[in-house]
Amino acid sequence: MKNILFTLFLGIVAIQAQEAxxxxxxxxxxxxxxxxxxxxxxxxxxxxxxxxxxxxxxxxxxxxxxxxxxxxxxxxxxxxxxxxxxxxxxxxxxxxxxxxxxxxxxxxxxxxxxxxxxxxxxxxxxxxxxxxxxxxxxxxxxxxxxxxxxxxxxxxxxxxxxxxxxxxxxxxxxxxxxxxxxxxxxSMKEWEFDDNITVIGSTDIDESTFRSIGLKVKHSIDILNAYFGKSDPINDFKVVLRNSSRSELGLGYQFNRRDLIVTGVDFDSYGNLSHEIAHFWWNKADFIKEPWMNESFANWGMYQVLRKYDKEEYEKVIASDIEIGETAMPVADASLFAPDAYGSYYCKGTVLLLRLEEKIGADAMQKLLSDCVEKNINSTEGFLSELELLTGKEVRSYFENLLKS
Missing domain, CATH: 2.60.40.1730 (tricorn interacting facor f3 domain)
Known part of the structure; x- marks a missing residue:
C-alpha cells in the first residue's frame, strides 16, 4: 500500500513539475x-x-x-x-x-x-x-x-x-x-477617463465619444463589482477602440482579455460594453467544452447593467434570448464546435439563469454567483455543486434538468 501511495505521489509531483x-x-x-x-x-x-x-x-x-x-x-x-x-x-x-x-x-x-x-x-x-x-x-x-x-x-x-x-x-x-x-x-492616443479607466483610440475620435464610452464602462464596472466582485473586483481597466469599423471587420466582433476589452466606436452601448466587461469574472472556464460558462454568465452580467441603465434594451434582449432559446439545443450539449450551438450557450443559458433566479430569489442568486467568483468556480459541475450547497439537492436537480432540456 505504501509503495502504491508513493508511486501516486511521484506521479502528482511529475504532473505539477511539467512546464507549460x-x-x-x-x-x-x-x-x-x-x-x-x-x-x-x-x-x-x-x-x-x-x-x-x-x-x-x-x-x-x-x-x-x-x-x-x-x-x-x-x-x-x-x-x-x-x-x-x-x-x-x-x-x-x-x-x-x-x-x-x-x-x-x-x-x-x-x-x-x-x-x-x-x-x-x-x-x-x-x-x-x-x-x-x-x-x-x-x-x-x-x-x-x-x-x-x-x-x-x-x-x-x-x-x-x-x-x-x-x-x-x-x-x-x-x-x-x-x-x-x-x-x-x-495615430492613436490614450485618453484617461479617470484614475482607473483608460480608453485607447484614434486621435480622430471626438472627445465626446471617448467620454460616452468611458462613462458606460465606469457604470458597468461599478454595477458588476458590486454584484460579482466582492473577492475579485476590477481596479484598472483599458478599453481599446479599433481603427477598423464594424463593416470592415465583417462580423464586427468584440473580445475581452480580463482587464482589457477590444471594441470600437460602433459598439457604444451598455449592452455591448457590459457583456465584454462581465467576462472579467467568467473567462477562466474551458471555452471549448463549456462555452456557456463564459458567454451566458457574461450575458447575465450584462442583464444586471441593463436593468439599471437601459430597461428598454433589457426587455428587448430578454425577448430575443427567449425566442432564440426555444429552439436551441440543450445547453449541456453545446460545446463551442457543436453545430448551431451559439444560440444555446449564448442565449438559452442566460434564460435558464433567469429561471433559476425566479426559483431561488435575487438575493440567493447574487450570493451563488459571488460565491462562485470567490471560490474560482469555472465548470458546470462546480456551479451545480455550489447551487446544491446553497439551496439543496432538489434545486440542483431542477437546474441540471433544465441544462439537459
Missing part, C-alpha cells in the same frame, strides 16, 4: 508583410510519433523543421472544424523529453489584419501563431519585433513585459495563456 509550452518568435515588419520565425517548445511528445499544430493555412509557409520530422500535412482533427498541421516523426523520436519545432512563414497584413484601416490585429482568432493541439492550450511566450511602424501604438496583454531599445521591441509573458496577442493602430 513555450513559444519564441521573431517578427520583422517589411512594408505590409510580416516575416515570422517561431520556435515552439513542448515538454514532451509522449509516446506518439505525430503532433498537431494550429496555424492558419492561409499564411505563406516557408518551412517547418524538427528533429526526426518526416512530413507535415494540413488536416482536421475529429470534433474540431479548425485546420491543423499534422506533423509525423520517425518512430525512434517518440518519447523524447522535449519537442522543438521551428516554423518560418509570412503574413500579408493588408489582406489578413486590416492594414488598410491602419490597424494590425494578431490574436488567437486568426490562428496566426503556432499552438499545439487546440485553442485552449496555454503557453508562455517571448516575442522580438523589429521594424515596427513608428507611428503605431502597441497593445498587448496587461501582464506582459514590454522592453524597447533602438528599433527592437520584446514582449514576454511568463504566466501561461492560450495566445500571443499583438494589437496596433496608427
Amino acid at each position: 509550452d513555450h513559444l519564441s518568435m521573431t517578427l520583422k515588419f517589411q512594408d505590409s508583410t510580416l516575416l515570422i520565425d517561431a520556435r515552439y517548445e513542448s515538454s514532451s511528445i509522449g509516446d506518439s510519433d505525430s503532433a498537431y499544430f494550429l496555424l492558419n493555412p492561409g499564411y505563406e509557409l516557408d518551412t517547418i523543421v524538427s528533429k526526426g520530422l518526416k512530413s507535415y500535412t494540413v488536416t482536421q482533427k475529429k470534433g474540431s472544424p479548425l485546420p491543423f498541421y499534422h506533423l509525423e516523426f520517425d518512430k525512434e523520436v517518440a518519447g523524447q523529453k522535449t519537442l522543438l519545432v521551428d516554423f518560418r512563414y509570412q503574413i500579408n497584413l493588408s489582406e489578413q489584419n486590416h492594414m488598410k484601416s491602419n490597424w494590425i490585429e494578431l490574436n488567437a482568432d486568426k490562428l496566426w501563431f503556432p499552438n499545439r493541439n487546440n485553442l485552449n492550450n496555454e503557453l508562455t511566450y517571448e516575442v522580438s519585433i523589429s521594424n515596427f511602424p513608428e507611428s503605431y501604438h502597441l497593445i498587448t496583454h496587461s501582464d506582459a513585459v514590454i522592453t524597447k531599445w533602438d528599433n527592437q521591441i520584446t514582449i514576454s509573458k511568463t504566466d501561461p495563456w492560450y495566445e500571443v496577442m499583438i494589437l496596433a493602430g496608427d
Whole structure:
C-alpha cells in the first residue's frame, strides 16, 4: 500500500513539475508583410510519433523543421472544424523529453489584419501563431519585433513585459495563456477617463465619444463589482477602440482579455460594453467544452447593467434570448464546435439563469454567483455543486434538468 501511495505521489509531483509550452518568435515588419520565425517548445511528445499544430493555412509557409520530422500535412482533427498541421516523426523520436519545432512563414497584413484601416490585429482568432493541439492550450511566450511602424501604438496583454531599445521591441509573458496577442493602430492616443479607466483610440475620435464610452464602462464596472466582485473586483481597466469599423471587420466582433476589452466606436452601448466587461469574472472556464460558462454568465452580467441603465434594451434582449432559446439545443450539449450551438450557450443559458433566479430569489442568486467568483468556480459541475450547497439537492436537480432540456 505504501509503495502504491508513493508511486501516486511521484506521479502528482511529475504532473505539477511539467512546464507549460513555450513559444519564441521573431517578427520583422517589411512594408505590409510580416516575416515570422517561431520556435515552439513542448515538454514532451509522449509516446506518439505525430503532433498537431494550429496555424492558419492561409499564411505563406516557408518551412517547418524538427528533429526526426518526416512530413507535415494540413488536416482536421475529429470534433474540431479548425485546420491543423499534422506533423509525423520517425518512430525512434517518440518519447523524447522535449519537442522543438521551428516554423518560418509570412503574413500579408493588408489582406489578413486590416492594414488598410491602419490597424494590425494578431490574436488567437486568426490562428496566426503556432499552438499545439487546440485553442485552449496555454503557453508562455517571448516575442522580438523589429521594424515596427513608428507611428503605431502597441497593445498587448496587461501582464506582459514590454522592453524597447533602438528599433527592437520584446514582449514576454511568463504566466501561461492560450495566445500571443499583438494589437496596433496608427495615430492613436490614450485618453484617461479617470484614475482607473483608460480608453485607447484614434486621435480622430471626438472627445465626446471617448467620454460616452468611458462613462458606460465606469457604470458597468461599478454595477458588476458590486454584484460579482466582492473577492475579485476590477481596479484598472483599458478599453481599446479599433481603427477598423464594424463593416470592415465583417462580423464586427468584440473580445475581452480580463482587464482589457477590444471594441470600437460602433459598439457604444451598455449592452455591448457590459457583456465584454462581465467576462472579467467568467473567462477562466474551458471555452471549448463549456462555452456557456463564459458567454451566458457574461450575458447575465450584462442583464444586471441593463436593468439599471437601459430597461428598454433589457426587455428587448430578454425577448430575443427567449425566442432564440426555444429552439436551441440543450445547453449541456453545446460545446463551442457543436453545430448551431451559439444560440444555446449564448442565449438559452442566460434564460435558464433567469429561471433559476425566479426559483431561488435575487438575493440567493447574487450570493451563488459571488460565491462562485470567490471560490474560482469555472465548470458546470462546480456551479451545480455550489447551487446544491446553497439551496439543496432538489434545486440542483431542477437546474441540471433544465441544462439537459
